[in-house]
Amino acid sequence: MTRKRRRLYFLGLFMLGLGTATALALVAFQDNLVFFYSPSDIVTKQPAPERSLRIGGLVEEGSVERGGAAAGKRVEVRFRVTDLQHTVPVVFSGILPDLFREGQGVVALGKLGPDGVFRASEVLAKHDENYMPPEVAEALKRSGRWNETGGQRK
Numbered sequence: 001m002t003r004k005r006r007r008l009y010f011l012g013l014f015m016l017g018l019g020t021a022t023a024l025a026l027v028a029f030q031d032n033l034v035f036f037y038s039p040s041d042i043v044t045k046q047p048a049p050e051r052s053l054r055i056g057g058l059v060e061e062g063s064v065e066r067g068g069a070a071a072g073k074r075v076e077v078r079f080r081v082t083d084l085q086h087t088v089p090v091v092f093s094g095i096l097p098d099l100f101r102e103g104q105g106v107v108a109l110g111k112l113g114p115d116g117v118f119r120a121s122e123v124l125a126k127h128d129e130n131y132m133p134p135e136v137a138e139a140l141k142r143s144g145r146w147n148e149t150g151g152q153r154k
Contacts, residue, residue, distance in 0.1 A: 034109065038139030039086040042112065049114040055088060056107040056136040057081040064102055081106060081118070083139045088112075092120040099125040105136045 036054045037047060047053055063080040074093045079102075081088050090108055100106065100123065110120035 036107075036135040038083045038136075038142075039081055039088045040083050040139070040143065042088055043086045047112060050111050052109070052111055054107055054109050054135070055081055055090070055112075055118055055120075056105070057083040057088075057139060058136070059100070059102050059104055059106050060087055061102045063087075081108065083143050085143050088118050089116070090118045090120050092123050094123075096123055097125040101125075107136060 034052050034054055035047070036056060037045070039055065039057050042055065058081065060080040060082045063078075065078040067076040067078070075095070076091060076093045077096060078089065078091050081090055090110075092108065092110075104125060107124045108118065108120035109122040109124075110118055112118050
């Protein structure tokens with residue numbers, strides 16, 4: 001085997017290894033990406049079912065339903081998240097944040113089921129009366145329901 005051919009084999013193996021490492025890195029990033037959607041985005045873009053994502057908006061007034069906890073099971077809570085144009089039903093099993101209530105901003109992490117119900121694994125609520133997660137505020141601004149000085153318009 002000549003030196004030139006040996007170098008060519010080495011370069012080919014190096015390129016194959018580099019391509020494999022790049023492919024593995026891209027697959028790992030793809031699995032860890034979590035996109036933010038407002039309820040209107042979910043209706044228009046229709047993300048793939050069972051894909052991890054975050055949904056944000058306001059907890060719709062009168063939509064919170066708390067299920068009883070059976071022995072050894074977590075409490076199931078059902079509510080709807082709205083951006084005042086569209087709503088998405090959400091199911092969460094666990095303990096909600098103390099500041100969670102109707103009419104307040106919320107961001108939920110989970111997966112959208114094939115039935116259109118968002119199954120949340122984590123729910124985050126705003127922490128004071130003036131704060132709203134930036135993604136939620138942006139979604140409300142796009143819908144025309146945001147007042148810069150006072151937050152949500154009634």
